[in-house]
Amino acid sequence: MFNPAEVEELAARKRLLAAESDLNRQALMGELSRLRASAEKVERVFRFGKSTYPIVLATAPLAGYFLASKTGPVTKILKSAVWGWQVLQRLKPFWDKWRQSKAAEPDPLEPEILD
Numbered sequence: 001m002f003n004p005a006e007v008e009e010l011a012a013r014k015r016l017l018a019a020e021s022d023l024n025r026q027a028l029m030g031e032l033s034r035l036r037a038s039a040e041k042v043e044r045v046f047r048f049g050k051s052t053y054p055i056v057l058a059t060a061p062l063a064g065y066f067l068a069s070k071t072g073p074v075t076k077i078l079k080s081a082v083w084g085w086q087v088l089q090r091l092k093p094f095w096d097k098w099r100q101s102k103a104a105e106p107d108p109l110e111p112e113i114l115d
Contacts, residue, residue, distance in 0.1 A: 046095075049088075056085065 063078060 060082075063082065
């Protein structure tokens, strides 16, 4: 019915594919851990911004006074920084909404390794 050489060849191919699958799974897990580390760094930066928000809010009137009364290269830089801060504040609700939608999604199941 089946040639024993063909059966052995198919069994060897199956073992090779299983080993390759394990290597790919390990590589994917490594990439996922690097991605998580990068996401944690970004989250730390945003957390820092959130913690400094009250200080920025308190110093904004002083910055506005100095920006309105004096001109020069430092003033241009400060105006750009204030503009950037305002843009970030307008984009923050979209960022929060996106993060909430990501948090609501279930985590993908990690594949089980069957021996």
